[in-house]
Amino acid sequence: MERSLMKGNEALAEAAIRAGCKCFFGYPITPQTELSAYMAKRMHKAGGVFLQAESEIAAINMVLGAASTGVRAMTSSSSPGVSLKSEGISYLAGSDVPALIINVQRGGPGLGGIQPSQADYWQATRAMGHGDFHVLVFAPCSVQEMVDMVVKAFDTADKYRIPAMILADGLLGQMMEPVSFPEINPDSVDKSSWAACGHGNKREHHVINSLYLQANELEDKVNERFKRYEIIKENETDAELYLTDDCDILVCAYGASARIVKSAVNSAREAGIKAGMFRPKTLWPFPVKELNKACKNASELLCVEMSKGQMIDDVKLAINCSKPVSFFGRTGGVIPTPVEVLEQIKKIGGKI
Amino acid sequence: MTTEILLAGFGGQGVLFAGKVLAYCGLMDSKKLSWLPSYGPEMRGGTANCSVCISDEPIGSPLVLTPDILIAMNGPSYDKFINSVKSGGKAFIDSTLVDAKSDRTDIDCFYIPSTEIADGNDLKGGSNMVLLGKLIKETGIFNYDTIQKAIEKVVPASKMHLIENNLKAIKLGMNY
Numbered sequence: 001m002e003r004s005l006m007k008g009n010e011a012l013a014e015a016a017i018r019a020g021c022k023c024f025f026g027y028p029i030t031p032q033t034e035l036s037a038y039m040a041k042r043m044h045k046a047g048g049v050f051l052q053a054e055s056e057i058a059a060i061n062m063v064l065g066a067a068s069t070g071v072r073a074m075t076s077s078s079s080p081g082v083s084l085k086s087e088g089i090s091y092l093a094g095s096d097v098p099a100l101i102i103n104v105q106r107g108g109p110g111l112g113g114i115q116p117s118q119a120d121y122w123q124a125t126r127a128m129g130h131g132d133f134h135v136l137v138f139a140p141c142s143v144q145e146m147v148d149m150v151v152k153a154f155d156t157a158d159k160y161r162i163p164a165m166i167l168a169d170g171l172l173g174q175m176m177e178p179v180s181f182p183e184i185n186p187d188s189v190d191k192s193s194w195a196a197c198g199h200g201n202k203r204e205h206h207v208i209n210s211l212y213l214q215a216n217e218l219e220d221k222v223n224e225r226f227k228r229y230e231i232i233k234e235n236e237t238d239a240e241l242y243l244t245d246d247c248d249i250l251v252c253a254y255g256a257s258a259r260i261v262k263s264a265v266n267s268a269r270e271a272g273i274k275a276g277m278f279r280p281k282t283l284w285p286f287p288v289k290e291l292n293k294a295c296k297n298a299s300e301l302l303c304v305e306m307s308k309g310q311m312i313d314d315v316k317l318a319i320n321c322s323k324p325v326s327f328f329g330r331t332g333g334v335i336p337t338p339v340e341v342l343e344q345i346k347k348i349g350g351k352i
Numbered sequence: 353m354t355t356e357i358l359l360a361g362f363g364g365q366g367v368l369f370a371g372k373v374l375a376y377c378g379l380m381d382s383k384k385l386s387w388l389p390s391y392g393p394e395m396r397g398g399t400a401n402c403s404v405c406i407s408d409e410p411i412g413s414p415l416v417l418t419p420d421i422l423i424a425m426n427g428p429s430y431d432k433f434i435n436s437v438k439s440g441g442k443a444f445i446d447s448t449l450v451d452a453k454s455d456r457t458d459i460d461c462f463y464i465p466s467t468e469i470a471d472g473n474d475l476k477g478g479s480n481m482v483l484l485g486k487l488i489k490e491t492g493i494f495n496y497d498t499i500q501k502a503i504e505k506v507v508p509a510s511k512m513h514l515i516e517n518n519l520k521a522i523k524l525g526m527n528y
Contacts, residue, residue: 175386175388
């Protein structure tokens, strides 16, 4: 397979086109803009639609409209722009419409900064909009994984009729790495049972809607959705376990942080400290079983994030607070260094 | 082993382009590699820099803080990064634009009047490639054939005439 060199943002776009995405709606924002620019250049040649909307809110609602017809549709943005999309994402979830949203995170809150960050973990996994719902959240840590996860996200979203998000960050979006595109067959999920794709007077029309004024009816809807969530939790978790079989200290990190942690874990091993790494590839559903397996022999966990500590909540919940979990993070766009993480590992190692 | 390279200079000097050439060299030689540009406010008028990692193993953090190899194309970049070079590392400095000389004895500093060389050979803007030529000669990280293939890959088809100029500048650097 031929390797080419691509920026993460461009690889996300190319992968989406290859995965059969036919509609892209977006609004530029650093550090995600190359994704929109790539789509502007390529999408029409691939027989799809690229449209730069007048705002992020318009873009997500265009996604809702397009995806309602059963085509693969997506939008992308960075943190402040994703906040603007949250209403539309809630509508997607409430209407059971699958679509892809990409967040190339930057520092916040507010306009924040434009450097890489992981401070939107809570937003992505807890509160991607109002109401009782979840979106699938994938967390790539390399340009190749960005490609693979776009395909996976579209397929899984279609399978369960649920919006999916790729939670990346400015570092992954801006960096170039070798990447290869596997032969992609866009999953041919049959959407004819629900999509509003024209009926030619041959069947009842399909209604895409998230409004249910009867409380019982809405409760039934939400309950049905949560049954689906249980199936997703059972079947769709994914994680990387690195040197976890014999580890004393398990370091948990996702996305770009995990790259830094892996370097630190390798250095710790060289220094005789039995460290390992747990890297969730899906943040929702969180890989609970995988984490419990990874920390079986560990006496302490360390969570490393580019935030003030958000994923650490899921780590504690997943192990039911059965072991001590400490935290190290940098925020505001500052990227932690392998040396800093190694110091934390050594500190914990000294106690054990 | 991972070789960490930091390239720094003014926006417009071709810092990111030179980094891309190195990254493509890694691709040509089937190495693991990463290329990370600065994309903050500094690239709008101030110093631009880019991190390139070349390795046989998977690359952890793509951000280079303590380079094995530094290319410094202007004074502010030299001042900012010269002391971050790893002991035993190498620095390649455009001495047309950087007056300072480092007193570090634990690294090899190469002062090349690369802007002057490029301008004198009718290769305006080729300072980056002159430095790159010197870099591959002194470090042996890639050979000329690899860099030739890389440049052919990086230069867009619409600017084919630039390939020759870039290669000429590389050779000038190698022979300096």
